[in-house]
């Protein structure tokens with residue numbers, strides 16, 4: 083490929099760019115970096131591809147953002163003091179145990195940087211969140227993906243068995259993105275008990291607010307109990323702030339300090355900090371809308387099963403269709419019907435809960451897909 087040819091570079095789904103040959107020596111291993119494929123936005127089509135809530139931020143949140151933007155010439159509070167204190171109060175944990183970041187994806191990368199030396203291993207389920215292989219590789223660590231069970235659930239026994247003396251971190255995405263499946267309290271407890279106490283267990287709970295099964299544990303309880311557990315939460319989903327970028331980690335104080343230490347300074351903007359605080363002020367309203375999303379997930383699940391699709395039980399705001407080689411064809415058919423879903427080539431399709439009207443449009447498309 084010569085200078086000027088369009089190429090596909092590694093990175094976060096920026097797509098084609100012009101390759102220019104430069105003498106700068108890049109890391110050899112970047113060639114193997116998977117691309118994060120962001121859900122597409124297609125004008126005129128409904129977007130059910132990124133697990134966002136279909137509703138805009140609450141009016142009070144928009145007001146808070148506008149106010150914070152008025153002093154946009156000033157750097158934000160580097161220590162995210164007010165929001166950290168508020169989260170500490172909200173969850174009943176010490177402020178020292180919280181680290182706020184530019185989305186929980188950024189914190190996931192910071193966790194690798196904080197606990198892994200080059201060549202150390204990160205164990206996670208696969209298929210799971212597509213950011214895990216990226217943050218592992220960019221953090222110079224080695225990825226150890228462990229296949230999900232045939233029921234599309236974390237295989238915790240296999241994950242425990244995959245731990246070696248090089249393992250520094252194990253990620254459990256609960257509920258799992260993209261399958262929506264969740265592991266229960268007893269299984270997760272038994273798993274944590276099997277992990278050596280100097281290996282970090284990360285519980286990624288991006289979808290915690292959508293969980294209805296009482297058997298699915300609140301990771302914060304486990305983080306209070308086990309000194310090697312860290313929970314990741316985000317304001318991107320239930321709180322409708324995906325575009326403003328705020329997430330947080332709750333774990334041992336030494337780990338939280340390390341996460342702050344390796345973070346990019348000022349990475350949580352003032353509008354983002356203000357938005358998160360305002361969202362916490364209106365949590366009941368936000369959670370009521372999450373219940374609406376859960377209703378749509380239940381409706382999608384039963385309608386799709388009636389149509390003959392396999393749909394694993396979801397505890398999140400999306401459903402998974404394990405369509406294998408038909409995944410891309412299904413997504414193309416949905417797009418022809420003005421619905422954007424997220425296909426994972428050769429594996430399946432993830433569909434986020436939209437408004438009832440958006441879900442109706444999707445279900446009509448699913449019904450007309452030739453099976």
Ligand SMILES: *Cc1c(COP(=O)(O)O)cnc(C)c1O
Pocket residue numbers: 133184185186187188211255259286288315316317318319324327328329
């Ligand atoms: C959406 C999502 C997140 C949230 O990422 P942010 O960076 O906070 O937007 C984290 N983990 C998983 C598994 C997710 O699906």
